[in-house]
Amino acid sequence: MSLRRRYTAFRFREQVIEGLLLLCALVSIATTVGIVLVMLSESVFSLGDGKAFFQEISLTEFFGSTKWAPQFADKHFGVLPLLCGTVLVAGIAALSGLPIGMLAAIYLSEYAAPKFRRTVKPFLEILAGIPTVVYGYFALEFVTPYVLRPFFQGLLGFDVDGFNALSAGLVVGIMIIPMVCSLSEDALRAVPRSLREAGYALGSTKYDVSVKVVLPAAASGIIASFLLAISRAIGETMAVVIAAGQSPVMTLNPLKSVQTMTAFMVNISLGDTPAGSIEYRSLYAVGLTLFCMTLAMNILSQWWMHRFREVYQ
Amino acid sequence: MTTEPGIVSESGAAVPAAKGSRLKQNGRQESWLFAGLCRAAVWFSIAILIVLLVAVTKNSIGWLDWQFLTSFDSARFPQKAGILAGLLGTAWVIGLTILFAVPIGVGAAIYLEEYATDNWLNRLIRLNLANLAGVPSIVYGILGLTVFVRMFGFFGPQGILYRWTGWELNGFFWSEHYQQYLIPLPFGRVVMSGALTLALLILPVVIIASQEALRAIPASLRHASLALGATRWQTIRHQVLPASIPGIMTGVILGISRAIGETAPLVMLGAMTFVYFAPGNLDSLSDVAQHPEGLIKAPFDTFTVMPIQIFNWVRQSKEEFKYVAAAGIVVLLAILLVLNGLAILIRNRYSKHLHW
Numbered sequence: 001m002s003l004r005r006r007y008t009a010f011r012f013r014e015q016v017i018e019g020l021l022l023l024c025a026l027v028s029i030a031t032t033v034g035i036v037l038v039m040l041s042e043s044v045f046s047l048g049d050g051k052a053f054f055q056e057i058s059l060t061e062f063f064g065s066t067k068w069a070p071q072f073a074d075k076h077f078g079v080l081p082l083l084c085g086t087v088l089v090a091g092i093a094a095l096s097g098l099p100i101g102m103l104a105a106i107y108l109s110e111y112a113a114p115k116f117r118r119t120v121k122p123f124l125e126i127l128a129g130i131p132t133v134v135y136g137y138f139a140l141e142f143v144t145p146y147v148l149r150p151f152f153q154g155l156l157g158f159d160v161d162g163f164n165a166l167s168a169g170l171v172v173g174i175m176i177i178p179m180v181c182s183l184s185e186d187a188l189r190a191v192p193r194s195l196r197e198a199g200y201a202l203g204s205t206k207y208d209v210s211v212k213v214v215l216p217a218a219a220s221g222i223i224a225s226f227l228l229a230i231s232r233a234i235g236e237t238m239a240v241v242i243a244a245g246q247s248p249v250m251t252l253n254p255l256k257s258v259q260t261m262t263a264f265m266v267n268i269s270l271g272d273t274p275a276g277s278i279e280y281r282s283l284y285a286v287g288l289t290l291f292c293m294t295l296a297m298n299i300l301s302q303w304w305m306h307r308f309r310e311v312y313q
Numbered sequence: 314m315t316t317e318p319g320i321v322s323e324s325g326a327a328v329p330a331a332k333g334s335r336l337k338q339n340g341r342q343e344s345w346l347f348a349g350l351c352r353a354a355v356w357f358s359i360a361i362l363i364v365l366l367v368a369v370t371k372n373s374i375g376w377l378d379w380q381f382l383t384s385f386d387s388a389r390f391p392q393k394a395g396i397l398a399g400l401l402g403t404a405w406v407i408g409l410t411i412l413f414a415v416p417i418g419v420g421a422a423i424y425l426e427e428y429a430t431d432n433w434l435n436r437l438i439r440l441n442l443a444n445l446a447g448v449p450s451i452v453y454g455i456l457g458l459t460v461f462v463r464m465f466g467f468f469g470p471q472g473i474l475y476r477w478t479g480w481e482l483n484g485f486f487w488s489e490h491y492q493q494y495l496i497p498l499p500f501g502r503v504v505m506s507g508a509l510t511l512a513l514l515i516l517p518v519v520i521i522a523s524q525e526a527l528r529a530i531p532a533s534l535r536h537a538s539l540a541l542g543a544t545r546w547q548t549i550r551h552q553v554l555p556a557s558i559p560g561i562m563t564g565v566i567l568g569i570s571r572a573i574g575e576t577a578p579l580v581m582l583g584a585m586t587f588v589y590f591a592p593g594n595l596d597s598l599s600d601v602a603q604h605p606e607g608l609i610k611a612p613f614d615t616f617t618v619m620p621i622q623i624f625n626w627v628r629q630s631k632e633e634f635k636y637v638a639a640a641g642i643v644v645l646l647a648i649l650l651v652l653n654g655l656a657i658l659i660r661n662r663y664s665k666h667l668h669w
Contacts, residue, residue: 102354262451
C-alpha cells in the first residue's frame with residue numbers, strides 16, 4: 001500500500017515538473033503572441049476608446065504619401081521617408097559590413113592557423129558585445145568629424161551634415177561584421193574536408209579550393225547569415241538615433257541627415273506624447289511595419305537555409 | 314540558424330591542416346591577392362575595435378574619476394555629473410532580469426532538450442525561438458510599454474476597469490514613508506517593467522545557449538543514471554544539469570551582458586533621463602537598514618540605467634557632456650569586458666578539461 005502511494009507521488013511529482021518546464025517553454029510562444037497582439041492593438045484595432053491608427057489613416061496614405069510630419073499642426077503620415085532612411089542606412093551597412101564579414105570568415109576558416117583563430121575570435125566577440133549606444137557615440141564623435149568631414153568635405157567638396165546616414169550606416173556595418181563572420185564561418189567549417197582534399201588532389205591552389213569549391217558549398221549558410229545581418233541592420237536603433245539624426249526626408253544622399261523607423265519611435269517616446277493621440281498610435285503602426293520587415297527577412301533566411309542546404313554525410 | 318553571434322561553438326569541423334606553402338609558391342597572383350584581402354578583413358575588424366576603445370578612452374581622460382562614479386547626475390554642471398544613478402539602476406534592473414530570465418530560460422531549454430518529443434507544438438516552439446532571437450530590441454520596448462508600463466490602460470483613474478465596474482485600483486501596499494503605493498498598478502515606468510522586458514529580450518539567448526550546453530552532455534550519462542533507477546527529473550537534477558553548468562553559465566553571462574548594454578527598449582519604456590536618486594532612495598546600506606520597505610519600493614521606483622545616461626549625455630548640447638559620455642562609456646565597457654572575459658574563461662577552462 002505504502003509502496004503504491006509512494007509510486008504515484010513520484011509519478012505525480014515527475015509530471016508536475018514536466019508541466020512546469022513546458023510552461024517555461026511556452027513563455028516564448030506567449031512572447032510572440034504578445035508582440036503581435038500589441039503591435040496590432042492601437043494600429044489595426046483599438047482596445048480603449050478612439051479609433052485605431054489604420055482606421056483613421058488609410059493604407060494608401062500610409063504607404064503612398066511622401067511626407068511624414070506627425071508632430072506638426074498639419075499632420076502627415078506617409079511612411080516612405082522613414083522607409084527610405086531605413087533602407088539607406090541598412091544598405092550602407094550591408095555594402096560595408098557583409099563583404100568584410102565574409103572575407104574574415106573565409107580567412108578564419110580556410111587560411112588561419114588554429115592558434116591565430118583562437119586568438120582572434122575573442123576580439124570579434126568583444127566587438128559583437130559592444131553596446132549600440134557606444135557605436136552611435138563613435139559615429140557621431142569620430143567617424144563624422146575625423147573620417148567623413150576631411151574626406152568628403154575637405155577633399156571632394158561635398159557638404160557633410162553633423163548627423164548623416166553614412167556615419168550611421170558605417171558603424172552599423174561594423175556592428176554586423178562579427179555576426180556575419182561567426183555565422184558564415186560556421187557554414188564554411190561545415191563543408192567536409194574531403195571536398196577540399198579532392199580539390200587539392202586535382203591540383204587546385206588554395207584560392208581555387210576556397211573560392212570555387214568551399215564557398216559555393218557553403219553559399220546557403222552564408223546567404224542566410226547575410227539576410228540575418230540585414231534584418232539586424234534594419235532593426236538597429238541607438239546608433240542610428242544618435243548618428244543619423246531626426247529629419248524625415250526622402251533622400252538617397254548619404255551625407256544628409258535622415259530619420260529611420262527606429263529613430264522615429266525613439267523620438268516619439270522621448271517626447272511627451274499623450275497615450276491615445278494619433279502620434280502615439282503612429283508608433284505602433286511604424287513598429288508593426290518594422291516588425292513585418294525583419295520577420296520577413298528572418299523567415300527568408302531560415303527558408304533559404306532549409307531549401308538550399310547541401311547535406312554532407 | 315540558431316547560433317548567436319557572440320556564442321561560437323568550439324566543436325566545429327576540423328581546421329584544414331594543409332598550410333599550402335608549396336601551393337602558394339606555385340600559385341597564381343590572384344591567390345595571393347585574395348588571401349591578403351581576407352587577412353585584411355580580419356585585421357580591419359580588430360583595428361576598428363582598438364581605434365574605438367582608444368578614441369573613447371582618450372575622450373574620458375580627466376573626466377573619469379572617483380567623483381564621477383559616486384555622484385548623481387547634473388543637468389547644469391557637466392563637471393559634477395556622475396553615473397551613480399545609472400550604476401544602481403542597472404544593478405537593480407539586471408538583478409531582477411536574472412531572477413526572471415535564468416530559471417525560465419534554463420527550464421525551457423531542459424524541456425526542449427530532455428522532454429520534448431517531435432510533435433507540432435514542440436516544432437512550433439523551436440521555430441518560434443529562432444524568430445524571436447531576430448526581433449529588433451525596440452519591438453520588445455513597445456511590448457513592455459504596452460503590457461508592463463501601461464497594462465493596456467486597464468488599471469488607474471481612467472482605466473478600463475474603472476469604466477466597466479466603477480472600481481478604481483491604483484496599487485497595493487500603501488507606504489507612509491514614500492506616500493505612494495509600494496506596488497503601483499499599472500507598473501508605470503519603473504525598474505520592474507524594464508527588468509521584465511529585458512528578461513523577455515534575453516530569453517531566446519539564454520534558451521539557445523542552454524540547449525547547446527545540454528546537447529553536449531553525452532547520452533551515456535543519462536542512460537547510466539536511468540539504469541540505476543533514477544527518475545527522469547532526478548537524472549536531470551543530479552547528473553545532466555551539474556555537468557552542463559559551465560555551458561549554461563557562459564550563455565547566461567553573454568545574455569546578461571547584452572541586457573546591460575541594451576538601450577532602445579528601455580528608452581521606449583520611458584526610463585528617465587536625468588535622475589538624481591537611486592531606486593527606492595537606497596544609496597547605501599544604512600538606508601536599507603532605516604527603511605527596509607525600500608527594498609520592496611525599489612523595484613517599483615522610476616530609474617535610469619548606464620546606457621540611457623550615456624545616450625542622454627550624447628544628446629546634450631553642451632560640449633563638455635561628450636566627455637562625460639565618454640567616461641560613462643568606459644565604465645560600461647569595463648563592466649562588459651569583465652563579464653565577457655569571464656564567459657570566455659569559463660568556456661575555455663571547461664572545454665579543455667572535460668572530454669566525454
